[in-house]
Amino acid sequence: MTRSLRVAVVGSGPSGIYAADALTDQTAIPVTVDVIDMLPVPYGLVRYGVAPDHLSIRSVRNTLQKVLDRDSVRFLGNVEVGRDVSVAELHHFYDAVIFTYGAASDRRLGIPGEDLEGSIAATDLVNWYCGHPNAKTDLIESAIATPTAVAVIGVGNVAVDVTRVLAKTPAELEYTDMPQHVLDALAATHITDVHLLGRRGPAQASFTTKELRELGELEATEVIVNPIDVELDPVSQATVDSDRVMARNVEVVREWSTRGPTGKPQRLHVRFFARPVEILGTDHVEAIVIERTTIDENGGAVGTGVLETIPVQLVVRSVGYRGLPLEGLPFDTERHVVPNADGRVVSDGVAVSGEYVAGWIKRGPSGIIGTNKKDASATVAALLADAPTLSPAAEPDPEAISALLASRGVGAITYQGWQAIDAAEIALGASRGRDRTTIHDRDELIRVGSGS
Ligand SMILES: Cc1cc2nc3c(=O)[nH]c(=O)nc-3n(C[C@H](O)[C@H](O)[C@H](O)COP(=O)(O)OP(=O)(O)OC[C@H]3O[C@@H](n4cnc5c(N)ncnc54)[C@H](O)[C@@H]3O)c2cc1C
Incomplete structure (x- = not known):
């Protein structure tokens, strides 16, 4: 392949961001990554699970943010895979997809x-x-x-x-x-x-x-x-x-x-x-x-x-917690995970080309934030090893998925949008003498994140 490998990571919790980190922190195979999340904001359970009175653990987001800061990584928030874009469509735009959508139930x-x-x-x-x-x-x-x-x-x-x-x-x-x-x-x-x-x-x-x-x-x-x-x-x-x-x-x-x-x-x-x-x-x-x-x-x-x-x-x-199935992906209804071998998604005992999984939806809802780093790195190692055999995406232009989403009326929140939300939360917190106050209203998040 003469261009960079294009990878979508579905979920911006720790495992998704650690996967993006491992993909873009190596030089053997140039990779660009889109980290897609159904929420307008990144970090998954670091934001919506880790107890708000545990400030030092929640500050892991500062480490995760450094990955989203990279030019080779793009954040597409407010995009729900399975609703706004299907798994099959992702394969049209990306050479490989890593599912890291957690275990929300x-x-x-x-x-x-x-x-x-x-x-x-x-x-x-x-x-x-x-x-x-x-x-x-x-x-x-x-x-x-x-x-x-x-x-x-x-x-x-x-x-x-x-x-x-x-x-x-x-x-x-x-x-x-x-x-x-x-x-x-x-x-x-x-x-x-x-x-x-x-x-x-x-x-x-x-x-x-x-x-x-x-x-x-x-x-x-x-x-x-x-x-x-x-x-x-x-x-x-x-x-x-x-x-x-x-x-x-x-x-x-x-x-x-x-x-x-x-x-x-x-x-x-x-x-x-x-x-x-x-x-x-x-x-x-x-x-x-x-x-x-x-x-x-x-x-x-x-x-x-x-x-x-x-x-x-x-x-x-x-x-x-319990993982849920995502349409278009195999699912193990007993273990509530996506069946996989070393992070390669497996259907009827056979690895599905270009599909990978990491984090809680790979191994079940256990382990601390750090556990997902090693887990995501192992999945990325499998993906990079498979790179020469992956079927290239039909439409690798990074703007093509944005155009599809826009045509469906889906306003993706970008990294810059997240930075605006981040600044607004810090300002809201400061007005009450706190470091930050979470904005909970989806419309408000989208309003701030899209600059409208
Ligand atoms: C209540 C609670 C407290 C915790 N406290 C700690 C702690 O103090 N310290 C610690 O080390 N660990 C803690 N953990 C564990 C830690 O949060 C997990 O190990 C980690 O978040 C799992 O990462 P993940 O990326 O697999 O999943 P998640 O963090 O759940 O991320 C999944 C992401 O996928 C997105 N998503 C889901 N479905 C879709 C879809 N269809 N399309 C697009 N995006 C989608 C979600 O919005 C989410 O952002 C806690 C867990 C919980 C539940």
Whole structure:
């Protein structure tokens, strides 16, 4: 090929940007990249997942931005693949496509009462507090307005984030980039008790210790743990003996179990061996029924038949994210990922020429931001190795896709548009003494991003 290789990356989360980085940070094969995102703004879950009170983690966007700054990389925001342009059409404009569209849906508990009003997915709560343009604002704001007691189900970092955000005082959230209506709604809640429920024990939980520890340092919330929950059975003891993270987590929870009352106005009840079996209520959540579990020889949870009812008016399930199919791409309906071999998309056991995948939609929703760098690099290595055999795009002119989108009335937001949004958010934040305030309204994002 005499021209540069033209690659589309679908999704501008960490894996998409790391893929663009790996493609353009090598010189053996000249590549130009279009990073396409359905949202008018880049960075995926770094913007719409990572907790807004974790400023240093959110600042990863500054590193990611350096990739979008490159001349060989172009951002096309506000373009949804599968709606505004099809997968087949992408092949017309690009020599290869890397799909990095993440895992945006949530997993369900599968228990009675899950669809009652007041039972919500952490995904929806997170979208709302991060200012996602598609947030279910009315649903979340009515769900959190009146409850005094809340159950958060799950023992990963997302459950910890959600618990922390619900338990923090307005002063503890004031410095974040949360939209003002979010800060106002959180300040107006009446929550006094949060129950963080895990099916298994502290030795099986997937928290990271730093995040876990923060729960014990909240200004207005005391943390309560029943000492019986930190008595380790032999299987859990063996885990703690061989895994330093688990050992540290257990140490943190054990220290909490020794704390006496502090007189703080709110309580966080961290409960292990508690499997949710039913959410009770007539038309709204009134309580959750949990079953005490024990750990079997494989570290799994086994019910003991001992039930307990906890009065709560809000249940937030945080039991994992889930990838969704994209029309025109194969999909593994059991693992909820795009089937692939080393990042090459596979259909009926055969690699599809010119199609690649990276990040959460490649390997499932696990791993931290950094995990996606290695993962995206491995996919890019496969693509570059295949480069001599790729079928060239029929229409490689970079302006051709823009013309198609314009003919469909799709106003793509460019990198310059994103920079305008970025500046507007910084100015909005400064007007309130903060570093930044997220603009949550899609029309406003598009208005600012398109300079209209
Ligand atoms: C609530 C939460 C908190 C987290 N906190 C941390 C943390 O503190 N530290 C940490 O290291 N990791 C954290 N993670 C994990 C981290 O965010 C992920 O590892 C990472 O974002 C996955 O990257 P990705 O690019 O695969 O997916 P995503 O970040 O989800 O990016 C996917 C992108 O694809 C776009 N997209 C989707 N469909 C389409 C389509 N059809 N057309 C065009 N674009 C599309 C989306 O808009 C999005 O921008 C957190 C995750 C969650 C869910």
